[in-house]
Amino acid sequence: SVPLFLDCDTGIDDAMAIGWLVATPGVDLVGVSTVSGNLDAAGGARNTLDLLALLGRPEVPVSVGAHDFLDHPYSGGAPEVHGVNGIGEVELPRSPAAPTGTSGAQAIVDAARAHPGELHLLAIGPFTNVALALDLEPRLPELVGRFTVMGGAAMAPGNVSAVAEANVANDPLAAHRVFTAGFDLTMVGLDVTMEHVFEESHRQALLAVGTPGAVAIARMLGHYFGFYAQRYGRPCAVLHDPLAAAVATGDVDLALAPTVPVVVDHTDGPGRGQTVVDLRDRYQGYPRTYENGTRVALEVPGDFAGQLLARLSTL
Numbered sequence: 001s002v003p004l005f006l007d008c009d010t011g012i013d014d015a016m017a018i019g020w021l022v023a024t025p026g027v028d029l030v031g032v033s034t035v036s037g038n039l040d041a042a043g044g045a046r047n048t049l050d051l052l053a054l055l056g057r058p059e060v061p062v063s064v065g066a067h068d069f070l071d072h073p074y075s076g077g078a079p080e081v082h083g084v085n086g087i088g089e090v091e092l093p094r095s096p097a098a099p100t101g102t103s104g105a106q107a108i109v110d111a112a113r114a115h116p117g118e119l120h121l122l123a124i125g126p127f128t129n130v131a132l133a134l135d136l137e138p139r140l141p142e143l144v145g146r147f148t149v150m151g152g153a154a155m156a157p158g159n160v161s162a163v164a165e166a167n168v169a170n171d172p173l174a175a176h177r178v179f180t181a182g183f184d185l186t187m188v189g190l191d192v193t194m195e196h197v198f199e200e201s202h203r204q205a206l207l208a209v210g211t212p213g214a215v216a217i218a219r220m221l222g223h224y225f226g227f228y229a230q231r232y233g234r235p236c237a238v239l240h241d242p243l244a245a246a247v248a249t250g251d252v253d254l255a256l257a258p259t260v261p262v263v264v265d266h267t268d269g270p271g272r273g274q275t276v277v278d279l280r281d282r283y284q285g286y287p288r289t290y291e292n293g294t295r296v297a298l299e300v301p302g303d304f305a306g307q308l309l310a311r312l313s314t315l
């Protein structure tokens with residue numbers, strides 16, 4: 001089994017990603033850290049602990065990570081997308097488990113040192129904890145085996161500004177440091193996550209599974225669907241974080257994913273939060289693999305929503 005550490009801001013699609021990881025055979029979820037994003041880091045940890053307990057994994061250690069971002073304070077989450085409590089106002093049974101006393105950044109470093117060269121890191125929130133972990137342990141990129149992130153947009157438009165995706169936009173400086181640190185890094189951005197959509201039929205099928213975990217996630221999705229209905233004209237949800245989880249567990253086909261340089265605009269101009277992805281080789285079919293480049297997912301074919309429904313139905 002593969003030791004996997006998750007950094008997240010739980011969050012409705014984060015909850016789906018956690019469901020994916022718990023339901024996937026061969027994944028050893030060794031720990032979770034939370035960061036402010038969809039809600040504050042402490043609230044995200046509460047949601048994570050409660051969800052893990054509901055899914056039968058109360059022993060997974062959860063560490064509260066950064067409340068504020070590297071160069072600016074946290075100023076409120078995304079209640080219109082994820083609800084005030086981050087999980088669509090669904091009240092989960094309280095887990096008796098408490099967060100570890102360790103910081104999120106330290107927990108990442110500890111996990112990497114415990115599994116040198118083998119740990120798979122998955123980050124589906126702002127990248128503050130990972131940037132702080134790099135300060136604590138500059139050898140982190142060598143200690144971590146593979147790193148998958150949900151964040152950024154290579155050619156797709158942004159989702160919080162014309163060019164910026166939310167996880168990068170929340171802490172562009174942290175994202176810049178993480179993208180340029182030399183990790184074996186795969187970016188699962190809006191180019192692919194916006195192409196995979198959970199429909200009301202999927203949600204109803206998940207509700208009908210009837211187990212506490214499946215029902216809780218389906219109920220959270222009711223709120224998320226309301227947000228996306230304004231954009232798509234029907235209740236549905238795009239699958240950001242679960243798709244990144246599926247890339248991390250090797251369950252989807254990265255049909256087109258060139259390894260190219262990525263930097264992040266962390267200036268105060270209109271490009272703030274943009275992932276600047278060098279796709280100049282596009283018309284030659286990406287013949288080059290850049291040293292220290294990031295593998296940027298540009299196409300993930302197939303019925304991922306159906307795959308996700310099937311996996312979450314085993315919860």
Ligand code: BDR
Binds near residue numbers: 011038078081159
């Ligand atoms: C990302 O931002 C958060 O709101 C979601 O959980 C996801 O990680 C999408 O831009």
Ligand code: CA
Binds near residue numbers: 011037038124
């Ligand atoms: Ca997230």
